[in-house]
Amino acid sequence: MTNHEIARRFARIADVLEIQGENPFKVRAYRRAVDAIDALTEPLADIEARGGLENIEGFGEAIIGKTRDFLRTGTTKLYEQLKDAVPSGVIEMAAIPGVGPKTAKALWEALQVTSPEELEAAAREERVRAVPGFGATKEKNLLAAIERSRRLSERLPIFVVLPYAERLRRELLGRPEVGRIELAGSLRRGRDTVGDIDLVGISSDPDATMEAFTRLPGITETLIQGPADTAVLCDLGLRVDLRLTSPENFGTLLHHFSSGQAHNIKLRDLADEKGLKINEYGVFRKETGEELFRGEDEAQVYEALGLPFIPPELREDRGEIEAARRGKLPRLITEADFRGQLHCHSTYSDGKATIREMAQAAAERGYAYLAITDHSRSLQVANGLSRERLLAQIEEIRALNRELAGRITLLTGQEVDILADGSLDGDEDVLAQLDVVVGSVHIRHREDEAQMTARVLKAVENPHLDILGHPTGRLLGKREPFPIDIEAVIAAAVRTGTVLEVNAAPERMDLSDVYARRAKDAGARLTVNTDAHSAAGLGGLMWGLFMARRAWLEPDDVINTFPIDRLRAALKDAAARA
DNA sequence: GCCGTTTTCGGCCCGACTGTTTTCAGTCG
Structure with missing residues (x-):
């Protein structure tokens, strides 16, 4: 069984136990196990094989035993007992924001409703208000909660939510009684996707601020309203919480x-x-x-x-x-640590700025170097470079370097497609000339895990490949990561000295935080790049930095913080060791 | 169900808001 399948079964156990009114700490223990599994990158089967289950935090005797059962037989006694004890629809009822397990159980038992649809019908027929503990107001709120849950968004990519939240922040800061508003929650922690917006602030008149908050443009509904905590729904389909206090607190x-x-x-x-x-x-x-x-x-x-x-x-x-x-916190990487970028595009392929413009923009950012890595010949939709055009580009870069000497160093490079058979989309003699070769998968994402892993491993083993670009191919909110054995890729990268990219394009953020942390722990080196297609695009490192910082990365883990000589050695190293 | 520089048993984060069973349980973050 996969980690995901096991986690879902533990989650099911937690849901059923909770509705049955079991000890909440037992429920929490199962939920913790689910979170712990979600944070793993290594298959539980592999961890079990090397005897590592005991080291997973939150895994005690009972959960380890059940994990072993799942791995060996696909199920476990408790799961078999519980899986049909509560109808799935009742679990769905409990999951509706504002409903919860106690309410779902009470209405299931009193009215025999076993789905949100049946619950909605019962509420419309005014049968809920007759249940002890319920009244006409709760019945009305229940209907609203069910309808609202259909309009609620799933988690959204942070690049969608952050600008929206900043706009709300500015609107609130415009009020005279408001001293301070900050973004909090998963937005501030830089998670790649966000399930709600948390704002915290200082106000000398909380009631007035909260009232104004519920009337901001884009706010569609008030969920709760109090002077310390008010929650609304916004037209992104997300809940927005505003908490206010005084400066002392x-x-x-x-x-x-x-x-x-x-x-x-x-x-x-x-x-x-x-x-x-x-x-x-x-x-x-x-x-x-x-x-x-x-x-x-x-x-x-x-x-x-x-x-x-x-x-x-x-x-x-x-x-x-x-x-x-233990005094062992990482000294997290910051934007100021970067001395250059190793993955960007020019008008030679699908970029909007010339090489000269990109160089100037990089120099203005204080960078010492910039690698130009336009697309390779087979990626025709992106105007990939033929051998002749690539050779011409190398010449142009050499000429520009003579002109720009002392201001910035341009590195020659290419973002080379990793073809279906794992070979690189370029001629060996040209690849050997380039300072930086980024290899990326752009076509045929839908291969199965074995094919994709073999394909990427072959590329990683290629002595010309310096950097594996956006390694999992995900597009937040649009495309799942392609199936790949990331553990095997990381191990091969460590062995060959291939650098793994954290691509900072907002819709990518790839590697993710979890995988980047895993890569660091395994001893891999990384690079964070904007993959800029314009001069302004070089300023978009923050999305990748969120992942890098969440992955505990320090400047020494990220090669484009190195001075150019150390950088060159790191890249040569990759070629020499492969 | 997990966990232990007081503990292998007895704890398990803490508070705001809501509706109503009027003194607190349910839900949420």
Whole structure:
């Protein structure tokens, strides 16, 4: 069984147990197991084969046993007992925002409704209000919740949501009583997709700010409204939460709503050990209730616990608190660390700027080098370069380098298609001349995992390939990653010295955070590039930086932070070792 | 069900908002 299949079965167990009213901590244990599996890149079968299940956090005796059952037999006793104990439709009912497990169970038992559709019909027929604990208002709200759930979006790519959230932020900042508004939640943590928008702020008149918030352009509905917490629906189909407080309490509020839930839970556990209590209004001594600090600086939360500051991107409970305690937090890469980029396009293929314009833009950004990597000959839709045009481009770049000497160094290169058989779309003698060869899959994504893995592995083994570009081919919101054994690709990259790209194009963000972290842990080197098709495009590193920082990458892990001599050595190294 | 520099048993983050069973349970983040 795949990790995904096992995770879905544990999730099913959690859903059923929750509706049955089981111990909520047991339910949480199964949900934690689901999250832990989702964060893995290695198949559970492989982990089991090397005896590693015990090391997965949240995996205890019972869950390890059930995981082994799933791997060996495809099921386990508890799953067989539970899978039909609660109708799927009742689980769907419970999953509707605002409904929940207790409500779903009560209405299932009282009215025998077993799906959102049946529940909707019962509410329309005013049968819900007769159930003990329910009334006409709840019945009306239930109908609204069901209708709303059909309009709700799934998670959306961050590049869609971030500009929208910034617009809401600016509108709120325009009000006189508002002192500060910041983006929090998964937007601030830089997740590739976002399920809601979290805003936190300071207001001297929260009621007025909240009222105005519910009337902002694009806000379609108010879900809850209070002076500290108001939630609305926006026309992206996402929930937007605004939390307000005073300047004294803003630091802890910002911290709380910028961190993943699991991070907060673990942090509060740690506080408990130290005789402290954390909530979104402060850090307090448990005994005396004394408040340890006030103010707008969220770093004080960590100081109070004797920890170094943990950047938002790391706050996912993926080992950051343990690393902080040991003083082993990474020095996360920043935009200022970059000395150049190794993957961009010019008017030679499908870019909008000439090589000279790209060079000037890169120099203005303070870069020491820029590799021009236009598309290869077979990618005709992108005006891929023939052998002759590529040779001409190399000449042009050499001439430009003489002219630009002292300002910036252009590197010759190409983004070469990885063809269906895994060979590179170029002539060996030309590839050997280039400073940087990026290899990418652009055609035939739909091969099966074995074919795609063999194809990419062959390219990685190719001595001319320096960088594997956008390794999984995903397009956020449009196309899933193609099926590939990423573990095998990473291992081959480590062995051959091939550099793995974190492509920063907003719709790609590829490698993802999880895979990039895995690559780093396995000893691979990485590069972060905008894949710019215009001069302005070179400014779009932030999307890749979100992934890189969430992957714990440090400047030393990313070769385009190196000075040019070290960079050249790293690339030569790749060719020599392969 | 998980977990342990007080513990192998007895805890498990914490608070806002809502509707109603009027003192709190349910839901959410």
